[in-house]
Amino acid sequence: MGLKNKLSNVLRILSIDAIEESQSGHPGASMGMADIAEVLWRNFYKHNPTNPNWWNRDRFVLSNGHASALLYSLLHLTGYKLNIQDLKNFRKYLSKTPGHPEVYRTPGIEISTGPLGQGLASGIGMAISESILASIFNRSNYSIIDHYTWIFVGDGCLMEGISHEACSLAGTLGLGKLIVFYDKNDISIDGNVSEWFSDDTRKRFEAYNWQVLEVNGHNKKEIFEAIKLSKKNLIQPSLIMCSTVIGYGSPNKEGKSIVHGSPLGAQEVELTRSKLNWTDDPFKISSKIYQEWDFKHQGKLLENKWKDLFSQYKKKYPELSEEYIRRMSRRLPESFELSIKNFLVTVQNLPENISTRQSSQKTLEIFGAILPELLGGSADLAPSNLTLWLGSKSIFKNKSGNYIHYGVREFGMTSIANGIFHHGGFIPYTATFLVFSDYARNAIRMAALMHTHQIFVYTHDSIGLGEDGPTHQPIEHISSLRYIPNLSVWRPCDTVETVSAWYYAVKRKNGPTALILSRQNLLQFSRDISQTNNIMRGAYILREYGQKIDLIIIATGSEVELAVTVSKILFKKSYGVRVISMVSTDVFDSQNSSYKNFILPKNIIKRVSIEAGSSEYWYKYTGLDGLQIGLNNFGESASGSKLFEVFGFTVKKILKRLKKFLKD
Incomplete structure (x- = not known):
């Protein structure tokens, strides 16, 4: 077997070794897309394994995230901090190689993917960012923002409705630096997709204003030329339709749905290694192959070249460069x-x-x-x-x-x-x-x-x-x-x-x-500085009537006005009432116990929640013996004021319920 074949077959072998070690995973797409991945990552993909967060790197998104073993193999071989033991830990608890790519878990992963189609949509978001930032910050001879977004998708991604929403928008925007590879293996979990996925994908994407190219996904020369053509088209996103064989290299399972989401099994792994003429033991890779794949040196050269350009840019455009650094560093303005x-x-x-x-x-x-x-x-x-x-x-x-x-x-x-x-x-x-x-x-x-x-x-x-x-x-x-x-x-x-x-x-x-946020107008409340500051704690005492508190009313949004009005009336009837505006339950829940006990003292058990929505959530604050005033059925067509009256969100109807509650 020639070295060229070995360079893509190593991706297949590492993928099936990781999956076999885990006894869990999806070998089909990893094996089928190996040739596409090898051409892209070794010839076109601009990145630096020693600095995965270099700002002007290309972005790579694996939308068919079940093929994660392929991506982890790519990251390992090119020099990211992902070693052989990490590959052996594939899909294991707290490993750097989870079942689907997870951002912040693994160096080199741009975004979490898993639910099919979302990686495609999020990748389009990345291409939009590149386009806008380039327009804002680039100057003549100083293209400091100049990178591509590469996305792998499968049949499932293109069947998901989100693919239509996102790809339609991408075509309208003319995102020329967006290039998507479609793994057209025509197989999903249920079998051959032709029975339920008969779209003319080419015409579909051409209608979106995409450039569409078709290649044999195992012919490296065709893949190479298609990528070159795609990069030349800067006014349209490109879809490269790659006809592939799922599980390519497996003698008995390639082309079949069984290889999509199940390990090959020990016997089939051996047959696959034999067919691919792979003689090394599991997880053993020759130094020659590592040498060919290692991208650390090239990555550093690419980044250093960009740094030199950016250094010149900083001298010529100091304010622009500082603003770019601030935004990419996620720092808010000092003002x-x-x-x-x-x-x-x-x-x-x-x-x-x-x-x-x-x-x-x-x-x-x-x-x-x-x-x-x-x-x-x-x-x-x-x-x-x-x-x-x-x-x-x-x-x-x-x-x-x-x-x-x-x-x-x-x-x-x-x-x-x-x-x-x-x-x-x-x-x-x-x-x-x-x-x-x-x-x-x-x-x-x-x-x-x-x-x-x-x-x-x-x-x-x-x-x-x-x-x-x-x-x-x-x-x-x-x-x-x-x-x-x-x-x-x-x-x-x-x-x-x-x-x-x-x-x-x-x-x-x-x-x-x-x-x-509300559609209808709401009353504006006065507050002191302490109350305003306590809004940021999720819940605070907006109003309090009486020295001794008999009742706590918790409300949000438009119902806070109701709570305050009702409380005033109850106070006139000799009840002490505290009104809590609980603007954010999760923020309040994160406060220390001292503050939470201050807002909701344990000794005050008469508690009421008022929110024009599902009431079950509020038991955690009112207790089982509390009163939850909410809405647990669907609405009707009428004016907002009429509906609040019909469904019990009026001062009169709430008072009636509170009087009964206070007597119980």
Whole structure:
């Protein structure tokens, strides 16, 4: 066997060795895509294994993440800090080689992939970031941002609906530095996909405004030439359709669905090694092969060449270079803290009763002017979500813009924004109606899992949105979002809380934040400095009536006004009442026990929650003997005020329930 074949076969062998050692994994795609990977990584992929986070590296995303053994083999061979023992630990607890690629776990992994199609969408987000940053910072003879995004996808990725959302947008944007390799092996878990996946993929992507090339995925010369052609086209993204054989090299299992997600088995592994003329023992690789694959020296040369260019750029454009460094280092501007504190002072006495979506837009006017890294977007609802501010510029009209009209693509939008953040240089915020967060749910979960700094703006937060009816009225959505680990959920009651929520979301660097905002106008509350500061602790005492507290009312958002009004009436009837605005349950839960006991003393057992949504979540604060005033059925089509009356969110109806509760 010639060295050229060995250089791709080593990927197959290492992959099946890792899978066999683990007795778990997906050998099919790893073996089928080995030739594509070898051509790309040894001839075109710009990276530095000794510095995986070099800013101008190419980005590589394995959207069909079940082929992770292939990617780990590539990282190991090219010189990343991933040794043979790490490959032997494939899929084992806390190893650097988990079942699917996980960002921050393994050097060289750009983003977590697993749910099919999301890697493709997030990779498109990375290509969008490159395009915008290049337009902002590059100058004549100084292309300091100049890299490609390479994505591997399989049949499953292209069957997922998110692929349509994201690829349609990519074609419209003309992302010429985006190149996608489609592993067209026509096999999925259920068998030959031709029975249920008969799309003309070429025509589909050409309709999206993509360049489409077709090659034999095992013919290295064809692959090489296709990549060269793709790199020349800078006005269209490219799809290289690679016809491959799943499990290539396995005598009895190649081309069959059984090889997709199960180890080959000891006997078939031996037959495969024989067919590939591979005589070395498992996990034993010759020094010659390591030598051919090692990319550390080339990677350093590539980065050093870029550093020389950037050094010249810094001298000629010192302010631009400092701003680029700040943004890629994820540092907020020095003026941010003081500006927001001053803004909070000015909004303390806003006389107007406005919706929190309007409060959010007012906040964006201030934040947007301070934070050029804020990259906004809405799923076709900007006039309703109020995510545009005076300085918003659409990237469809201005390549250096700061706003993306995502169209009706909630899932694609959220996953694309995940990629935008993980590329670097931006804090993305995305928006839709709260009820449509269901469409984006898995990308929200991935954002939380990956500690993505993304801000979700979800407006029209309850039956208060009115006449659009139950299909548009969220009931269970706030609670269900609160159950996602590492997602911070805020439901502010007025402008001051909304500004605080945005402030928290921008400052929070270890995960996403969801801002749940009203359509209807809300009362603006006065506060002292202590109360304003305590908003950032998730819950605080907004009002307290009486020396001895008989009842604690916990409320969020639009229902805080109800809680305060009811409390005043109860106080006149000789009840002591504390009103807690619990703007963020997860932030409150993270406080120390002293503060939590101060807000919710254990000796006060009469507790009530009021939120115009699912009530079950609130038992953790009210206790089993508490009262949860919520909504556990779907809404109706009527005005918001009528629906609040019908479903019991009026002062009169709440008082009636509280009087009975206090007597029990």
